[in-house]
Amino acid sequence: MAASFTTSWRCAFLALLALFVSGAYGQLSPTFYASTCPNLTTIVRDAMVTALNPAVGGERRMGASLLRLHFHDCFVEGCDGSVLLDNVPANGSTPAFFGEKNAFGNINSVRGFEVIDTIKAAVEQACPGVVSCADILTLAARDGTFLLGGPTWAVPLGRRDSTTASMDLANRDLPPPFANLVTNPPDGSDLIARFQRKGLSATEMTVLSGAHTIGSAQCQNYRLRLYNENRIDFQFAQGLKANCPQNGPAGDTFLAPLDSTGSTFDNKYYTDLTGLRGLLHSDQVLYPQNNQTQAKIVLKYKGDNTAFFADFAAAMIKMGNLSPLTGTAGQIRTNCRLVNPA
Template sequence: MAASCTTTWRCAFLALLVLFVSGAHGQLSPTFYASTCPNLEAIVRSVMNTTVANEKRMGASLLRLHFHDCFVEGCDGSVLLDNVPATPTTPAFFGERNAFGNINSLRGFDVIAKIKTAVEQACPGVVSCADILTLAARDGTVLLGGPTWTVPLGRRDSTTASMDLANRDLPPPFANLTSPDGSGLIERFVRKGLSAAEMTVLSGAHTIGSAQCQNYRLRLYNEARIDFQFAEGLKANCPQNGPANDTFLAPLDSTGSTFDNKYYADLTSLRGLLHSDQVLYPQNNQTQVKIVLKYKGDNAAFFADFAAAMIKMGNLSPLTGTAGQIRTNCSIVNR
């Protein structure tokens, strides 16, 4: 199991960051459930151990699910809500699962439901789905060889979700690094209080997981900054014409399900799978290039900075105190 810090200064930095984040968000604390659900982390870890042993890709899927939750109105479990059909008195509800970046691609809802069932048996009505998802994302990362970090807890679950906000906020796979209209990666992350460096290190989550052909097809056939052999190897299963094969999966980096810094080496070789990956290593932005080269050359720095950025992202606009609720079923609002 990889550690989150390898030197004294990095360990001290992460410890201070946890204290800062916990203080900044008041009721969030690593010990929030110490008396009300003391075995919470062990329960989550047990389910995650079994899950990832059966399917390594699920570790990446849960990390992505957490990111897609946090980037839309904060880490509040809203991405977990099912659609609700219309009734004679209420309109239909279409949640974040229907957004462009989520529909037919987000996975792991069943794993969160399984963890929730186990947690409810031990501590009924105590632990939010938002906190369970945050812990599962951390444990999935660790189980694939990545860093660990201390998770501040105490989030509550939202009672609503927004497909429109998800379409607006989630970075698409064709996003540029920057854009005058504010749709670039840097602008999207800055609006969430995350810097270009933090955006780059969080993008390193693409060291694990896969993407569908429909999300990288245009890159294969229309971009010049792509390694020829890399592109040709992918085209066989992702044709430009003919059978679409939209859902064919390709690994996001060359080491597949191992969490490491190979993602950044792939970028420097012009082997980023998605357009939004490759733009992190531009021709005309030396500051950005230096960030990529830093993580390419220093796996320990990548792990430490990734852990710190995950703590920060995990504390985007959490619901605390009396806001929201503790859902009994993660996919349905309590009535």
């Protein structure tokens, strides 16, 4: 009975939080498409079930990829679908356009664009010109999390799509895998500073980093940690070195799971951090020796999966509402990869 009450209370809390957030961010609301595209959430969920199902050509890793794609969208000028825009070559007097896909944290790394294309096509067939690519990506990230065993939440909707993207801002704002928790002297490149610029606290940073409980990373992003760092479990490092040699480019693209349970969304990520088995440098620094306040956040989520799920859902709602385009701003792209023609 106590567990049932706790679960019910958390669900009610998240529902109220979604309503509060939607009110705080203008026109965003979980019911934004209730009359204009009533089957939207079903279309997205069905497509995500297929995308994650290996029996029909999908892969469970895609849930992590779309969650990461949503994060990389929101951290650059807000959740506006800008990360989805393709490069466009120069045409006459029109200069070439190089989007966020070329940024350090995205190039040859972010993926899932074809899944968004598929969902967009299905949504356009059901309700043409109504639903933004930014909202589709936000829903897909939520559903991927849930289908891999994680929490769900009411997604405030009503975002519109940007007509621009910025590779420079993506390079500045996206946290790299070698980022430190803090820098001394402060230079704005560390994790806490990057999240604070987005209005996210150290606790929200830590719980959002828990998204690394699913997905994989390439050897080139954790090689320096394997060979240059002392705060790493010896057996863990030795196991990875077999496929990630010290001298690249051999093994550069070899994938290793970000936590010990691979494609299951749970709190094992935090257990791994306390065992010095964080894959990326930017993961392991979340559990420092010299910052007990920060370390206690990791210990909290290691010991309480329910708290992790609830706090992750709340932080995802907050992150999903970073600087949305609403009203008459932006556009509803017909093709998520391209700005609508004038």
